[in-house]
Amino acid sequence: MKGLYEQHWKRAVGGARIEPSEALWNNIASNLDKERGSNYWVTLLMIAATITIAFSFPLTIGNSAFEVLPDTNQFVAQLEANTNSNQPANLGSTDSPANKQLSGSGSENKVLNTAKGNEESINEIPPHTSSSVDKNVNSFNLIKNAKAQNTGFESFSWNINYQLADLSNYYIIPYYMPEKIDEGRNLLASLNMGTGNASISGGLFSNTLLESDYGMSLSNSKDGFSNAVEQSESTGTAFYMGTGIELPMGNKWAVLTGIGYLVQKAEGVNNVVRNGKNGYRPLSIYAPVKTGSIFLSESYQYTLINNYISVPISVKYPIINRKMKFRAGAGISTDFMLRHTINAETFNKASYKPAEVDYKPIVLSGLVNFDIRYSLNKHYSVALETGFRRGITPIDKNKDLYPSSFTGGIVLLYKIR
Amino acid sequence: MPKSNFEHELIQKCCDGNRAAYREFYEFYAGELLAIAFRYMKTKQEAEDVLQETFIKAFKNLASFNRQASLKTWLTTIVINTALNALRNQHNSRLWKISELESVEISTLPLDNYNYTDLVSFIQQLPVGCQSVFNLYAIEGYSHKEIADLLSISQGTSKSQYHRAKMLLQKIIVSEETRTKQKVI
Numbered sequence: 001m002k003g004l005y006e007q008h009w010k011r012a013v014g015g016a017r018i019e020p021s022e023a024l025w026n027n028i029a030s031n032l033d034k035e036r037g038s039n040y041w042v043t044l045l046m047i048a049a050t051i052t053i054a055f056s057f058p059l060t061i062g063n064s065a066f067e068v069l070p071d072t073n074q075f076v077a078q079l080e081a082n083t084n085s086n087q088p089a090n091l092g093s094t095d096s097p098a099n100k101q102l103s104g105s106g107s108e109n110k111v112l113n114t115a116k117g118n119e120e121s122i123n124e125i126p127p128h129t130s131s132s133v134d135k136n137v138n139s140f141n142l143i144k145n146a147k148a149q150n151t152g153f154e155s156f157s158w159n160i161n162y163q164l165a166d167l168s169n170y171y172i173i174p175y176y177m178p179e180k181i182d183e184g185r186n187l188l189a190s191l192n193m194g195t196g197n198a199s200i201s202g203g204l205f206s207n208t209l210l211e212s213d214y215g216m217s218l219s220n221s222k223d224g225f226s227n228a229v230e231q232s233e234s235t236g237t238a239f240y241m242g243t244g245i246e247l248p249m250g251n252k253w254a255v256l257t258g259i260g261y262l263v264q265k266a267e268g269v270n271n272v273v274r275n276g277k278n279g280y281r282p283l284s285i286y287a288p289v290k291t292g293s294i295f296l297s298e299s300y301q302y303t304l305i306n307n308y309i310s311v312p313i314s315v316k317y318p319i320i321n322r323k324m325k326f327r328a329g330a331g332i333s334t335d336f337m338l339r340h341t342i343n344a345e346t347f348n349k350a351s352y353k354p355a356e357v358d359y360k361p362i363v364l365s366g367l368v369n370f371d372i373r374y375s376l377n378k379h380y381s382v383a384l385e386t387g388f389r390r391g392i393t394p395i396d397k398n399k400d401l402y403p404s405s406f407t408g409g410i411v412l413l414y415k416i417r
Numbered sequence: 418m419p420k421s422n423f424e425h426e427l428i429q430k431c432c433d434g435n436r437a438a439y440r441e442f443y444e445f446y447a448g449e450l451l452a453i454a455f456r457y458m459k460t461k462q463e464a465e466d467v468l469q470e471t472f473i474k475a476f477k478n479l480a481s482f483n484r485q486a487s488l489k490t491w492l493t494t495i496v497i498n499t500a501l502n503a504l505r506n507q508h509n510s511r512l513w514k515i516s517e518l519e520s521v522e523i524s525t526l527p528l529d530n531y532n533y534t535d536l537v538s539f540i541q542q543l544p545v546g547c548q549s550v551f552n553l554y555a556i557e558g559y560s561h562k563e564i565a566d567l568l569s570i571s572q573g574t575s576k577s578q579y580h581r582a583k584m585l586l587q588k589i590i591v592s593e594e595t596r597t598k599q600k601v602i
Contacts, residue, residue, distance in 0.1 A: 006555040012528045013536050014556055017448030018455055024465050028472045321480040375433050
């Protein structure tokens with residue numbers, strides 16, 4: 001407390017008001033317009049950068065190249081040893097007429113059949129199937145014209161652990177929880193879709209082939225004939241729809257949580273078949289392969305779908321905090337797997353619960369995201385969001401498989417307080 | 418509407434880029450802030466320059482304002498700092514060059530005889546350094562330690578400048594009273 005002297009002065013001149021001139025506000029408004037103009041350019045640049053990131057990463061970082069093609073020499077050696085011990089005739093001999101035909105132009109298309117104890121060593125596949133070899137890349141592509149016969153398909157109860165255990169390619173499917181923050185408590189409704197490259201089935205198919213027959217990694221060439229599996233995958237897709245709430249923490253930070261339904265989908269092509277009782281058939285992804293029943297035939301398309309209930313929680317911080325806001329955030333998502341579905345045109349759709357496959361029923365993922373939000377009015381806002389998501393725990397029980405994705409989405413917000 | 422709610426909503430609207438809210442914000446606080454700036458400067462034009470800079474700073478940093486704190490206190494701090502910066506840039510050499518004053522008895526001040534404009538004009542007649550220290554200590558309620566930190570001077574300098582300000586004001590007021598009496602006679 002100051003003395004009486006100071007109190008007199010404070011009482012006499014403190015708390016007074018002086019009316020400023022009208023020109024003063026005009027000067028201030030003019031300066032604000034200049035400031036705002038420069039910020040709009042910064043915001044526009046950030047929008048452009050965000051869009052660029054959202055759409056370019058899936059194309060450039062996605063694991064588009066299959067890296068699961070195995071050491072073929074190892075396979076051939078094993079194949080020869082195995083075949084010679086069982087049926088030394090024909091298959092083990094490079095001089096056999098059949099192998100010569102196989103390594104030739106492919107005018108007569110053959111496939112290997114190493115059935116244990118079978119009477120024939122080579123089966124012909126339908127004559128309207130042709131083959132081609134690309135030696136430069138040591139890969140083999142079958143150009144399929146024939147339709148695999150589709151009768152008598154059997155379901156198998158073979159343990160799928162081996163198949164999933166060697167799923168060595170992590171895959172990128174863009175799925176990501178879009179969230180949005182505003183000051184106050186906001187209800188969120190989010191809709192998010194994205195694209196990206198997916199390599200889900202490469203390791204799965206190749207190991208299905210070999211684990212059952214030779215305990216190795218893939219079949220391939222013998223005397224120029226490559227009976228490698230053809231497999232390719234198109235761009236994967238993902239869809240997310242959810243709701244949530246954000247709560248402010250201080251003036252800038254906010255925490256978000258919610259719940260959503262997440263669908264991951266990847267499509268691919270494979271040509272692995274098995275020799276069923278009634279003819280050649282596509283090999284079921286999770287079906288066992290009997291020794292000696294490996295065939296390469298026409299390609300067929302398949303679709304893998306993973307469904308999750310996703311519970312993300314994250315925090316966000318504003319980098320630009322105006323009517324149009326730009327914010328960065330980070331968090332963690334707990335995803336509960338509902339089911340895993342396989343669908344192919346040449347065999348029936350099969351759906352598996354998490355306990356039936358080697359995917360983990362609960363996985364954790366880290367989230368990093370950016371969003372740009374625009375306030376429509378007092379209550380409603382809309383946000384564009386992009387981000388990166390990567391698994392913290394592997395999705396497979398036996399393999400370090402960490403999905404990662406880039407994607408973008410839209411979020412609608414309603415301020416409840 | 419409680420003032421705190423009014424302030425909160427006004428800040429939010431400004432943060433949302435609402436131009437009308439900017440104007441409302443300005444209208445609400447400009448008069449009081451201009452009066453503060455006027456006490457530190459010598460003319461109204463200088464005070465308005467300070468006020469303009471104050472509002473631009475405030476609008477630019479409004480989003481980072483701690484809403485648990487007092488907005489008026491925050492704005493007052495900005496206007497005082499802006500005024501002091503302006504004074505430093507203008508007349509750095511004038512700040513502390515004060516001639517020795519003859520001892521003046523500081524007794525009861527007849528402040529009630531003067532209106533606000535007169536009193537502020539008395540303050541504005543002080544040398545810049547004394548004027549700042551006087552405003553900060555007597556009107557704003559800063560301690561000498563706070564003033565020393567704010568102006569980058571020692572506490573002793575702050576105290577001596579304040580003492581000189583008081584003596585100068587006493588002298589100004591006495592001379593003003595003498596002049597008034599002579600007019601009456």
